[in-house]
Structure formats: C-alpha cells, structure tokens
Amino acid sequence: xxxxxxxxxxLRDPVTTDDHIRGPSDAAVTIVxxxxxxxxxxxxxxxxxxxxxRQRADTVRLVxxxxxxxxxxxxxxxxxxxxxxxxxxxxxxxxxxxxYEHQDQLDPVHLSLGVExxxxxxxxxxxxxxxxxxxxxxxxxxxxxxxxxxxxTPTLFVNxxxxxGGYDLPDLLTAADAxxxx
Amino acid sequence: MSDxxxxxxxxxxxxxxxxxxxxxxxxxGPEQFRGRPVVLAFYPxxxxxxxxDQMSLYQSAAxxxxxxQAVVLGLSVDGIWSHRAFAESxxxxxxxxxxxxxxxxxxxxxxxxxxxxxxxxxxxVLDPAGQVTWSYLSPPEVNPGADxxxxxxxxxxxxxxxxxx
Numbered sequence: 001x002x003x004x005x006x007x008x009x010x011l012r013d014p015v016t017t018d019d020h021i022r023g024p025s026d027a028a029v030t031i032v033x034x035x036x037x038x039x040x041x042x043x044x045x046x047x048x049x050x051x052x053x054r055q056r057a058d059t060v061r062l063v064x065x066x067x068x069x070x071x072x073x074x075x076x077x078x079x080x081x082x083x084x085x086x087x088x089x090x091x092x093x094x095x096x097x098x099x100y101e102h103q104d105q106l107d108p109v110h111l112s113l114g115v116e117x118x119x120x121x122x123x124x125x126x127x128x129x130x131x132x133x134x135x136x137x138x139x140x141x142x143x144x145x146x147x148x149x150x151x152x153t154p155t156l157f158v159n160x161x162x163x164x165g166g167y168d169l170p171d172l173l174t175a176a177d178a179x180x181x182x
Numbered sequence: 183m184s185d186x187x188x189x190x191x192x193x194x195x196x197x198x199x200x201x202x203x204x205x206x207x208x209x210x211g212p213e214q215f216r217g218r219p220v221v222l223a224f225y226p227x228x229x230x231x232x233x234x235d236q237m238s239l240y241q242s243a244a245x246x247x248x249x250x251q252a253v254v255l256g257l258s259v260d261g262i263w264s265h266r267a268f269a270e271s272x273x274x275x276x277x278x279x280x281x282x283x284x285x286x287x288x289x290x291x292x293x294x295x296x297x298x299x300x301x302x303x304x305x306x307v308l309d310p311a312g313q314v315t316w317s318y319l320s321p322p323e324v325n326p327g328a329d330x331x332x333x334x335x336x337x338x339x340x341x342x343x344x345x346x347x
Binding site for chain 2: 009068069070071072139142143146147148149150151152164
C-alpha cells in the first residue's frame with residue numbers, strides 16, 4: 001500500500017517589479033496571494049490580510065496575482081482585467097479593494113460605477129477590457145499559479161512556500177511571524 | 183479486487199476500460215485517445231467541496247492542458263446523472279466518467295479504490311502509448327492541484343523531443 005505523499009508546493013515565479021506589491025520592499029516576509037475577485041473565500045480573507053499588513057507594517061508585504069476560475073465565477077476574468085487596467089494607471093490597489101468590498105456588484109454596470117469611484121474613466125477601461133488588452137497578463141499569472149501548485153482560491157505563498165492553513169487573522173499572523181523568525 | 187500493491191505505478195500498461203461519460207453518456211476510455219497524453223483524475227465524489235474545487239480547477243486550466251494536447255478525464259463512482267448535474271453547475275466541459283456499475287471496477291484496477299466505497303483522490307498520467315508515466319495519491323481531503331500533472335507532461339514532451347532528435 002503506498003502512503004499518500006505530501007509534497008509542499010513552492011512558488012515558481014519569483015516576485016518582480018511587474019507584480020502588484022503592497023508593503024515595504026525590504027519586508028522580511030512576502031505573501032503572494034493568488035486570488036479570484038468573485039471568490040467568497042478570497043473576500044473573507046481580504047480584511048484579514050489588510051489587518052495583517054497593518055499589524056505587521058514593517059515586516060510583511062503582500063503581492064497579488066490573478067487566478068480567475070472563470071467556469072465557476074463568470075465575472076472573475078473581467079474583474080481581473082479591469083484591475084489590471086487600473087494597475088497600468090497606478091491604481092491597482094484602489095481597484096482591488098473596491099472589488100473585494102463590492103463582491104456582489106461585479107456585473108458590468110456596477111463594475112463601471114466602481115471604476116468611476118476609483119477615479120478612472122470607465123469607458124476607456126471598458127474598451128481595453130473588451131479588446132482583451134490585459135488578458136495576457138491575467139493568463140500569465142494564472143499559468144504561473146497553476147505551475148506552482150495553486151489548488152483553489154485564495155492560495156497564499158509565504159516566503160515561497162504554500163500556506164496550507166486557514167485565512168483567519170490568527171492563522172495569518174502565526175504564519176507570517178513563523179516566516180519572519182525562520 | 184483492490185490492487186494490494188496500491189496505486190498503479192509508472193512503467194505499467196494502463197488497464198483498458200470504457201465508462202459512460204458526460205455530457206451524453208457515451209462510452210469513453212483512454213484507448214480512444216492513443217497518441218495523446220491522458221490524465222486520469224480519480225476523485226471521491228461529485229459535490230464534496232474539495233472535489234468541486236479540483237475539477238473546477240482543471241476546467242479553468244483547460245487552455246494549459248490543450249498546449250500539451252492532453253486529454254483530462256475525471257472519474258468517480260457517481261452515476262452519470264449526478265456527474266451531469268455536477269458538470270453543469272461548475273461549468274466542467276471535460277468528460278466525467280461514471281465508475282458506477284460494477285461499482286468502482288476501474289478505480290480498483292488502478293489501485294485507486296477505498297474500502298469505504300469511493301475512489302481515492304489519485305492522479306494517473308498516461309503517455310501517448312498508454313503506459314503509466316506518473317501517478318500520485320493525495321490525501322482525500324487535499325486538492326492536489328495540477329503542478330505535478332504539468333511536470334509529468336513536461337517530462338513526456340522532453341522525452342518525445344529526444345526520441346524525435
């Protein structure tokens with residue numbers, strides 16, 4: 001009888017300046033999140049990650065990568081491409097936060113209102129998304145994630161190692177502190 | 183009978199079979215896809231949250247599987263009607279095979295059947311000739327992701343390049 005073999009998944013695409021990064025560049029702990037804007041579990045983790053960054057402002061930084069599971073979440077891809085369109089205008093995190101704070105309003109009409117609230121021109125961003133101008137970037141993140149062992153959303157990598165624990169604040173603090181002291 | 187040696191190992195010839203598959207119940211099996219790599223994803227049951235994620239994940243990765251011309255087949259002991267409803271609810275377009283009657287016969291022949299009556303969560307990659315090239319048994323509650331599958335497909339593609347060269 002062969003026994004189940006636990007292989008720890010590791011991040012294969014290193015963090016680069018192309019990534020969306022929040023927190024100090026010299027942080028001891030880098031958390032890479034693969035997320036889907038329409039995923040309720042990502043939505044549940046969002047305030048906890050925020051609080052983690054607040055409580056560990058000197059030691060933890062967060063990197064966000066797109067992992068839309070489009071067959072289950074019909075608005076996820078469009079939301080990701082809209083966030084990227086905001087990102088090329090220097091507003092990625094504002095858009096990211098709006099999306100996670102309005103997960104029940106990701107349909108195209110409400111999404112346009114969200115783009116406006118973030119202070120960007122909705123028609124211009126819509127046109128880019130319609131032309132799939134940012135599809136390659138989203139896909140690149142997705143493929144890198146699947147090659148790294150992303151097995152659902154959210155998947156976090158803490159200093160390159162997949163975090164298989166929970167997403168409540170105490171879980172995240174424990175994981176971040178363990179990585180900082182490793 | 184369950185294979186006493188556990189999950190089928192690399193180098194063995196994959197047992198042949200056909201089973202009713204989504205969407206329409208047509209009989210499908212790995213021999214129909216000779217010449218292409220075949221990924222057999224055994225999973226315990228439709229609808230349980232982890233499997234949902236695993237099969238949904240493989241659907242979302244369909245463009246990557248397509249780059250390898252790989253065929254993905256999901257297998258559990260659920261019947262075709264459960265499979266069909268499950269596939270529709272998760273947008274799963276690759277075939278889900280019903281190892282339903284005799285129950286679990288195919289899972290047993292791959293050493294991927296559990297005594298309590300469900301398939302194990304096991305991944306088996308077949309090369310284009312139908313030999314097992316990689317297999318992996320995951321704990322039932324852990325979604326194994328797809329990184330191991332793509333590593334196996336990469337090795338197959340590299341071997342084929344060497345053969346052609």
